[in-house]
Amino acid sequence: MGLQPEKQQTILKAAFAEFAEHGYKNASTNRIVEAAGIGKGMLFYYFNSKQELFEFLADYGMTFISEHYLPQLSGDGGAGFIETLQKASRIKMEAYLKYPHLFNFFSALMSESNIKHLPDQLRRRVEDLQSLGTRRLVSNVDMSMFREDIPPEAAMQYAQWLIDGYLKKITDTFSGTNYAQDAVLAMWDDYDVFLEHVKAMLYVKKKG
Amino acid sequence: MGLQPEKQQTILKAAFAEFAEHGYKNASTNRIVEAAGIGKGMLFYYFNSKQELFEFLADYGMTFISEHYLPQLSGDGGAGFIETLQKASRIKMEAYLKYPHLFNFFSALMSESNIKHLPDQLRRRVEDLQSLGTRRLVSNVDMSMFREDIPPEAAMQYAQWLIDGYLKKITDTFSGTNYAQDAVLAMWDDYDVFLEHVKAMLYVKKKG
């Protein structure tokens, strides 16, 4: 891949968008080269096949996320689970608003049957990445904060589901739209209220 | 659609399965007519295009669900929200095990980008149907059971997200497999425990 970076970015952007919008099988290499403004042959000169292109994108995207997004999640030993989740999801949202291509590609990648087009090794990396945040979060958790009538593992799962539900609502709201900055700010406020609710539901009741 | 009902059912079944398995674009009308045992022309005689066939299926499926599945959800005035949800989700699971074609079609329809192939009117019906259960459930709910520090609308949303998370886990587990009956029973037990947790999280604390 010794081509000049700007052209490279153009191609990758076009390819990410195409796969995100249409899924693996329906993505058209013709549309990709048209959107990227290159000749038909070039795509197969760089990437030898549609399959390899897809794998490159998955690999590229995961490496990018691992380097730019995951490091921000580290640290904060001793903080409560939900607080950590709160920070993590805020970072995720910010990353999403910054690199929508990439995140759309990955959500398409995971939710669809597209994942089956990846070779075993890459598929495992995707699954690792999916659980990485969670596992990383779990490592330093102060379990004593959870209420006693729900097992901590279950509690963490419930927190994840709730936050997933919330984030889905958010991404549905903001997908494809030229969102106003005000709306984003309002969202964060709403999100904080939501997380207070989650804490109330899952943490042991603090004494007056 | 003045054709004899048995043939009709054969075609619809084949079409539901094809769309559920391959998504809108990759669904092959050739495979549908082969599976249904009809000539190629007939499909386009009844339904004028792939698009219309898809819309018919969506409409037919929604009508079927509205008539066979939703009525079971009604009634039980005075019961708690989560108890109602519990009953609803059990009915949903049973319906899923009974009409897998149809439910697979709808989950494929909703989760994928397939929904964009529907005209606005039908898409709205799908979205209505998605929330219909919820809205219907809401009508008779005894709001007083919810804890006071979380608004009831939010609480209901949270319950829905939690149950969605649980059901997704379930359908992921059972999709495509020839599940053992034992596993189904164990699942229901586990589900009851889960719902107790949900009640603990969202209901006002019962006095000793």
Add this chain to the structure above:
Amino acid sequence: MGLQPEKQQTILKAAFAEFAEHGYKNASTNRIVEAAGIGKGMLFYYFNSKQELFEFLADYGMTFISEHYLPQLSGDGGAGFIETLQKASRIKMEAYLKYPHLFNFFSALMSESNIKHLPDQLRRRVEDLQSLGTRRLVSNVDMSMFREDIPPEAAMQYAQWLIDGYLKKITDTFSGTNYAQDAVLAMWDDYDVFLEHVKAMLYVKKKG
């Protein structure tokens, strides 16, 4: 293959010619459909792939030859080997002049590396067909006619090589040309002289 015979013949003729001229790999299905005057899809509607088309042609051609050409070779018990070969090659030449497509296809099929594109079963049929004439001819041969200083097996091989050489000269002369009828007649006369030479070379000297 329920299409009307004339169209069928047009397609087969075009396909035979294309494969004969370009070999398997360089044969273009595009040129075939153009030459046959049919739409791009039809070729793959009848025959599912280039490979299947090729196999169909090989099978069709072999069946045709077996039915129209081989039966003429039978009989004549007791005749000399070269006389039998003489009759056989005359029949072969007449068949060649009558169905040049088919024979060009088979000579291309056998001499080139095209034969590797056939499945084992068909390849065996080709090889059987190749030796069939010979084997059939050998069955009733009066070996006593051959000269004593050359083993009969070798003698038969030499006769075959000589006739092959002669036939190759002929087919080179007549290939692709609109040959005059006169030339064909002259050829047969020349051929008879040639066969007398072969007899003189391989048979035991007749007594004065």
Add this chain to the structure above:
Amino acid sequence: MGLQPEKQQTILKAAFAEFAEHGYKNASTNRIVEAAGIGKGMLFYYFNSKQELFEFLADYGMTFISEHYLPQLSGDGGAGFIETLQKASRIKMEAYLKYPHLFNFFSALMSESNIKHLPDQLRRRVEDLQSLGTRRLVSNVDMSMFREDIPPEAAMQYAQWLIDGYLKKITDTFSGTNYAQDAVLAMWDDYDVFLEHVKAMLYVKKKG
């Protein structure tokens, strides 16, 4: 072609092998430059097109053969035709075993439809070369050795066909295989027996 000889040889070897293996149309210039270890542009800098490269190889190969192989065939005035042919074919076989690239290239060139890719002038040179040995051999032949009932021109043709048949059997046997040295020696013995047969068939009967 002012490039250094070693590089030149590398390119020619790669090109000879590629054309010999795949024929004109299926030969890939990509594979040639890869095998030769040069950049894509160089091939088209030296030879302006695939066509010209092919013609250069044909020309180069024929010149090489004319200089290294044909001279060995000369002389021996007074020897019998078949004895001369015997010597010639032995030289040919030895040359074949020594320069398999080149000979495979030429046999591919002649037997296939590849020859049509040559311009008229080169094609004539190929045909000349094919018959050159023969014509050269004819010049000094002692015609009186042939039997009287077959014209000498015909007899020479028959001898050629017989030897062609034998050589074809040989090259079929040895093509592509790592032949054992023993097998080669056995072949030469067998070949001598064969040539005795040819003499018996075509020469005038020697008196006891």
Add this chain to the structure above:
DNA sequence: AATGAATGAGAGTTCATTCAT
């Protein structure tokens, strides 16, 4: 009502050839 032959656009991919560097 019903068939299936027929179409042509578009899919992924390969390739000889050009040209800025």
Add this chain to the structure above:
DNA sequence: AATGAATGAACTCTCATTCAT
């Protein structure tokens, strides 16, 4: 001299859709 990025035509094959029967 030398590179390899870039092109676009041609390749085999698939598909929804049409229409004569």
